[in-house]
Amino acid sequence: MDGAAEAPRGMTTELIACHDCDLLQRCVALPAGGVARCVRCQATLYSEKRNGLDRTLALAIAGLVLFVVANSFPFLSFKMQGSITETTLASGVYALHSQGMSAIAGLVLLTTIIAPLAQLSLLLWVLLPIKLDRRIVLQAGAFRVLRRVQPWSMMEIFLIGILVSLVKLADMAEILPGLALWAFALLIVVLAGAGASLDPRAVWSRLEAAR
Amino acid sequence: MSAALTASKASLVGCHDCSLVVQAPPHAPGHSARCPRCGAALHARKIESVRRTWALLIAAAVLYVPANLFPIMRVTSLGNTQTDTIVSGAVYLLLHGMWPLALIVFVASVLVPLLKLTALTYLLVSVQRRSTRRLLDRTRIYRLTELVGRWSMVDIYVVTILVALVQLGALATIEAAPGAVYFGAVVVLTMFAAQSFDPRLIWDPLEDANG
Numbered sequence: 001m002d003g004a005a006e007a008p009r010g011m012t013t014e015l016i017a018c019h020d021c022d023l024l025q026r027c028v029a030l031p032a033g034g035v036a037r038c039v040r041c042q043a044t045l046y047s048e049k050r051n052g053l054d055r056t057l058a059l060a061i062a063g064l065v066l067f068v069v070a071n072s073f074p075f076l077s078f079k080m081q082g083s084i085t086e087t088t089l090a091s092g093v094y095a096l097h098s099q100g101m102s103a104i105a106g107l108v109l110l111t112t113i114i115a116p117l118a119q120l121s122l123l124l125w126v127l128l129p130i131k132l133d134r135r136i137v138l139q140a141g142a143f144r145v146l147r148r149v150q151p152w153s154m155m156e157i158f159l160i161g162i163l164v165s166l167v168k169l170a171d172m173a174e175i176l177p178g179l180a181l182w183a184f185a186l187l188i189v190v191l192a193g194a195g196a197s198l199d200p201r202a203v204w205s206r207l208e209a210a211r
Numbered sequence: 212m213s214a215a216l217t218a219s220k221a222s223l224v225g226c227h228d229c230s231l232v233v234q235a236p237p238h239a240p241g242h243s244a245r246c247p248r249c250g251a252a253l254h255a256r257k258i259e260s261v262r263r264t265w266a267l268l269i270a271a272a273v274l275y276v277p278a279n280l281f282p283i284m285r286v287t288s289l290g291n292t293q294t295d296t297i298v299s300g301a302v303y304l305l306l307h308g309m310w311p312l313a314l315i316v317f318v319a320s321v322l323v324p325l326l327k328l329t330a331l332t333y334l335l336v337s338v339q340r341r342s343t344r345r346l347l348d349r350t351r352i353y354r355l356t357e358l359v360g361r362w363s364m365v366d367i368y369v370v371t372i373l374v375a376l377v378q379l380g381a382l383a384t385i386e387a388a389p390g391a392v393y394f395g396a397v398v399v400l401t402m403f404a405a406q407s408f409d410p411r412l413i414w415d416p417l418e419d420a421n422g
Contacts (some may be wrong), residue, residue, distance in 0.1 A: 014232075015223070015232040016225065016230055016232060017217070017218035017223065017224070017225030017230075017232050018225075019225065019227070019230075019410075019411075020350055020353075020354070020410045020411065021217070021346075021350065021410070021411060021413070021414040022217040022218050022219060022225070022411040022414060022415075023215055023216070023217055023218075023414075024216050024217060024218050024221055024223065024232070040215060040414075041346070041347055041350045041414075042347075043350075043354075046230070076372065076376060078376040078377060080379060080382065080383060081379075081382060083379050083382070085375075085376050085377070085378060085379065087372065087375035087376050091375055092371045092372060092374065092375035093371070095371075095374050095375045095378065096370075096371055096374055096375075096387055099374065099386055099387055101387045101391065101392065103392055103395065103396075104367060104370075104371070104387060104391050104392055104395050107367065107395050107398075107399065108367065108368065108371050111364065112368075140248075140249045140250060141250070143228075143249070144228045144229075144249060144250070144251060147228060151357075151361070151402070151406070154361050154364050157361055157362060157364045157365055157368065158364075158368045160315065160319075160365050160368075161364075161365050161366075161367075161368025161369045161371070161372060162368075162372060163312070164304075164312055164315070164316060164365065164369050165368075165369050165372040165373055165376070167304065167307075167309055167312055168303070168304070168369070168373065169373070169376065169377070171307070172377075172383065200229070200230070201230070204229045204230075204231075204248060204249065207248075207249075208248055
């Protein structure tokens, strides 16, 4: 992507400063699916996503449904000598807390429940009013919090943790996957998809226009 | 490359949250200017980046020792108690023929934090020495460091799941052990350290060298 090419966007030629190397470059129009990279350090500056907002909104809604399912049912059952123990995310967090490991419980709570939920809810908060051509309070603030929350959402790592646990326990006893496990897997795909299809530039220009 | 212009050289600032490029505000002690579009605080560079990153890095390095020395998990089964550190957990998987998972756990929980600590130390030293070499490589190292950090959470999640599932009294009980708290702290601290490092500092000496 040649950063020196000129193409007006809106009324003025927009500039962008690379967030990795601070190089000033002019924004150019991109074809659908195109990605603009910094000429110096190859960082992704922005990309053009057709219907990005619609797709992200749809995925956010789907994600919330999956989130509810994933947390309402056990994701694993452990059967040993007649006793069955089941666990949900919340019961895992609670078990750690009741052992006195509240700090770790808090960390797991944050990264597997709070952050993903915040991600999905904030996406809805920001995108739904845009879709409905309305305004709502704290939209810009919500979008900014969304950016900060994203790195703390670690569901895909949790899934790997489930895999490792499955293997570790398989010798000892019978392990049964629960409904929530599939919801988790789908949720991860949906979260990744929502992140990939989100077009922050489009959101900011819509938020600005709505003011 | 001498035609390259960074935002800071042009007295402009790119908003960290919405990428809008605005005039650098006059320096007012104790206050920062706000982005006109999204309200975020505007900073040419992350505040006290080098100092904060060092502090977080050193804290993480100190805690890395107990995180690996102390057990993260305690398994009690029919009167026998066995404790597992991160490394012994990986070894267990290896001895049971599950070397891919052993590799995942070893890489994620032992190598990744170590690599993060090493990488960030290297980046900080190179920035403080105002090195103009290997700019692109160092930027890539930074991006990798940010990406990979979350993988270390695997062991924390495994402990959570095992603790939640295996609560069968004298038959089998699994508890989290102190090593887990130290380990969680290392993950969190290294994540914050990577976040507080400003990759643009890598490129700044280049601008000064070119005048």
